[in-house]
Amino acid sequence: MSYSGPTASYAYKVLREYLYGTGGKGERVKQIFLLGPSHVKGFEGVEVSAAGAFETPFGPLTVDTGIIAKVKAALEQAGVPVSYAAKATDEREHSIEMQIPFVSHVLYFPPAGQSPKAAAVKIVPMVVGWSDAAMEERISVALQPYLEDEASVFIYSSDFCHWGSRFAYTYHYEPKTFPVIGDAIIAMDRKAIDLLENLDKKAWYAYFKATENTICGRHPISVGLQYWSREDNRSDTQVTFLHYSQSNRCESVRDSSVSYASAIITKG
Secondary structure, three states, rough: OOOOHHHHHHHHHHHHHHHHHOHHHHHHEEEEEEEEEOOOOOOOOOOHHHOEEEEOOOEEEOOOOOHHHHHHHHHOOOOEEEEEEEEEEEEEEEOOOOOHHHHHHHHHOOOOOOOOOOOOOOEEEEEEEEHHHHHHHHHHHHHHHHHHHHHHHEOOOOOOEEHHHHHHOOOOOOOOOOOOOOHHHHHHHHHHHHHHOOOOHHHHHHHHHHHHOOOOOOOHHHHHHHHHOOHHHOHHHEEEHHHHHOOOOOOOOOOOOEEEEEEEEOOO
C-alpha cells in the first residue's frame, strides 16, 4: 500500500468527485463492482464473493448479494466457469482487499456538507482467474447490463510490471532502443497504457503474447476492454491514465521492481 497507494489515490480522487458531484450521474450510483486477479490459487473463470459484508477501519461495506446471484447466473448462462469463493480465499485475496480501504474512505467521508454514501452504495467483489480472449468476451457480455447501468461503477484492480528474478521475469523490452533496464520497463508499461487508451484490443492481446508482461490484473482489465472496444462503444468511451510509479528503478537482473498505474474510464 505504501507504494501503490499514492498512485491509486489519483483515481479515487476522481471517483469521490464523481459520487458527490451535485446534479451529476454519480448521484445514481448504487453499486461498485470490484474485479481483481487471483493471487491465492489457480482456477478458470470467475469466483464471486459469498460474503455479506467486508469490514474496514471506517465501517462495513455491504455486499450486494442480490446482484452477486444475478451475475453468477448470467456467467453460468454464458458458459463461464463460476463459483462462490471460499471464505479463506476471500480473506486472503489482496487484489480486492487493496481497494477496500479506498472505497470505504470515499463512501464514509464525504465532502463538507454532504452525507456519507456507505449505507446507499453496495459492493460487488469478483475475482477473475485464468481466461482467454473468448472467455473474457463472454464475461463482458454477462456483465453488460451493469456496465451500461449508470447505477454501477467498475473498479479493475491491478499492478503493472513485476520485474526481477524473484518474480521469474527478467524480459528486456526493445533492448536496442532502451538499453537501460529501468527505461525498458517503463517503455513496456507505457506501451500497455497506450494500447488501453487507444482501445486496441487486438494489439493488447498480441502485446502479452510478445512480452508476457506480468501485469497481474490483465484478465480483469481485458474483460473491460472487450466491452469498451466494441464498435458501438468506442466513440464515447475514453480511457485516461492519471499516474504511473515504480517501487524501485532496476539497473540489473539483481534488482526488482513493481510498477503501478491508475486510470479512469468514462463513457458518454
